[in-house]
Amino acid sequence: MTSRDRLGRRAFLSGGAAAAGGAVAALGGRAAWASTRPEEQPPAPDAVGQVRTTFRGERQPGVATPPPSAAAFVALDLAGGVDRVALRRLMAVWTDDVERLMDGRPGLTDTEPELAAVPAALTVTVGYGPGVFTAAGLEDQRPTWLAPLPSFTHDRLEETWSGGDLLLQVCADDEVAVSHAVRLLVKEARAYTRVRWVQRGFRRAPGTTAPGTTMRNLMGQVDGTTNLVPGRDDALVWHGEDAPAWLAGGTSVVVRRIAMHLDTWDELDPHARDVVMGRRQSDGSPLTGTREHDEPDLEATDDLGLPVIDVAAHVRRARTDDPAERFLRRAYNYDEAPPPGQLSDSGLLFVTYQADPVRQLVPVQRRLDEADRLNQWTTAVGSAVFAVPGGARPGEVLGERLFGA
Amino acid sequence: MRTLRPSLPRTTRRCLALPAALALGAAGLLAGCGADEPATDPTPATTQDDGTQDDATQDDGASGSAEVLEVLDPWVVAADEGMTAAFGTLENTGDADVRITAVSSPASSVSELHEMAMADGAMVMREKDGGFVVPAGGSHVLEPGGDHLMLMDLLEPLQPGQEVTLTLTAEDGSTLDVTAPARSFSGAQEEYVGGDDHSGGMSGMDGGDMDGGGEADQ
Numbered sequence: 291m292t293s294r295d296r297l298g299r300r301a302f303l304s305g306g307a308a309a310a311g312g313a314v315a316a317l318g319g320r321a322a323w324a325s326t327r328p329e330e331q332p333p334a335p336d337a338v339g340q341v342r343t344t345f346r347g348e349r350q351p352g353v354a355t356p357p358p359s360a361a362a363f364v365a366l367d368l369a370g371g372v373d374r375v376a377l378r379r380l381m382a383v384w385t386d387d388v389e390r391l392m393d394g395r396p397g398l399t400d401t402e403p404e405l406a407a408v409p410a411a412l413t414v415t416v417g418y419g420p421g422v423f424t425a426a427g428l429e430d431q432r433p434t435w436l437a438p439l440p441s442f443t444h445d446r447l448e449e450t451w452s453g454g455d456l457l458l459q460v461c462a463d464d465e466v467a468v469s470h471a472v473r474l475l476v477k478e479a480r481a482y483t484r485v486r487w488v489q490r491g492f493r494r495a496p497g498t499t500a501p502g503t504t505m506r507n508l509m510g511q512v513d514g515t516t517n518l519v520p521g522r523d524d525a526l527v528w529h530g531e532d533a534p535a536w537l538a539g540g541t542s543v544v545v546r547r548i549a550m551h552l553d554t555w556d557e558l559d560p561h562a563r564d565v566v567m568g569r570r571q572s573d574g575s576p577l578t579g580t581r582e583h584d585e586p587d588l589e590a591t592d593d594l595g596l597p598v599i600d601v602a603a604h605v606r607r608a609r610t611d612d613p614a615e616r617f618l619r620r621a622y623n624y625d626e627a628p629p630p631g632q633l634s635d636s637g638l639l640f641v642t643y644q645a646d647p648v649r650q651l652v653p654v655q656r657r658l659d660e661a662d663r664l665n666q667w668t669t670a671v672g673s674a675v676f677a678v679p680g681g682a683r684p685g686e687v688l689g690e691r692l693f694g695a
Numbered sequence: 696m697r698t699l700r701p702s703l704p705r706t707t708r709r710c711l712a713l714p715a716a717l718a719l720g721a722a723g724l725l726a727g728c729g730a731d732e733p734a735t736d737p738t739p740a741t742t743q744d745d746g747t748q749d750d751a752t753q754d755d756g757a758s759g760s761a762e763v764l765e766v767l768d769p770w771v772v773a774a775d776e777g778m779t780a781a782f783g784t785l786e787n788t789g790d791a792d793v794r795i796t797a798v799s800s801p802a803s804s805v806s807e808l809h810e811m812a813m814a815d816g817a818m819v820m821r822e823k824d825g826g827f828v829v830p831a832g833g834s835h836v837l838e839p840g841g842d843h844l845m846l847m848d849l850l851e852p853l854q855p856g857q858e859v860t861l862t863l864t865a866e867d868g869s870t871l872d873v874t875a876p877a878r879s880f881s882g883a884q885e886e887y888v889g890g891d892d893h894s895g896g897m898s899g900m901d902g903g904d905m906d907g908g909g910e911a912d913q
Contacts, residue, residue: 383878398878399878478879
């Protein structure tokens, strides 16, 4: 049962491109993540736990692979004196342990090997912040886009949630698997790094919604209807062979922590909420359509000649005529203990992947910063940018095309 | 970065060479002196005292019982200086038991085979008399809290992710080179009980705190 599940998973992952050429494209942005597993026998009781995602390959996992239900984003800062050789050693450690963990095997020094037996589609994705290139003496290899995003008017960024030299993105359909992997990888790195911040997030649990259902955020909105489709929009996500060797098969990841002001959001009645978004909270459909994936008609006017979709509605402001200003979203909700006197501390880990965040993401963020009704109820409190090096090919250490073999 | 805590002064450590008497003729015997063959010289590590290896050849130099030996998942505890331990699973694919009688490493001036045992009511580690027997078609686990390889005196800091070569010597003199990556590890803090009358071979060798350790990465 297990091996069949694994085969099914792999077949699905590698089959995304073929699927995207046909039916998926016609769905207007419905991701290749909208997989349907062939109906066979009922799945094994532990099927979710035994799903394994392939670690080795041209690309790191955790980007184009379906987003599992739980995620931890861990930013680490390099300790003083860490240089290129030390980074190479750290990558050797992580490469080995990540490969084991994703395969459901204990880490090399695992003191809780029992926890590794349920990988639950575990993926670990490693990113490099600007500081890596400084420490390694490889500034000439640092992409020009690898820098903090420009500051936006509505940002209230906190150091607590911003920056970082290294990123570990750990995702799985099981929080124990995430926790165990984070603990192991962080403690294996302790000679070289210090934890800067940890942001945990969640989506719907596996088996609770139909495959391909667009996630909902904690404001209730269908979030991510218009998204890149892995396999179809690869050029917008991945660097190819024309990139530096270490970046071929790589991308960038931007992690922004968007606080939601749910107490004031609660004051809006359903209609007002829909006006803010330009979409209906009920089913995500645009106010000019009836289904989630209907294309919003930004020209449509009502009986009074007013735009059906408000001039500052989120969906209008986020739209662009430039097809290059798109990126792959893979967001997670967060919900932490509130500070004294408040009811909640909730929001969205807005996580995007794109070949070039300055070219693709920043223009959209700038437009939203200039005018977006949603800004009244959301505030970016954290922001970090990392380069995601190409995957570890068979026999390779992650990042060895940057740090040296 | 951490250091395995040497719990006794250096002068109490045992010296390297396993007594010839330990080269048993009959594998499987727990003790005895069937040493009618010349003692294999457990190649003194000092011949390759260049710290961690740079161009480590991975091919084992096995030409005997070590040929049927494999070590799964070897690793060694990263340490700045002094002692550190190495672990892994010894697997014997042959049809005869293999007795490991010595270990050496260019990373350490002295290396030993150790076991955990009760002494005076407490678990301690000490050199294992007779070495490790890996049963035919079976395995022998080296792990924290159990049998392990002990690098007694690191020549250079051993950083996480760095690799060291460990050379296991079987009783017939055949050897197996193993590449073990170093990892940060908090465990394996056992008390060490060295031989109480072995103090030779260590003088002038307390150089575990050399600078660097940064250049040689396999």
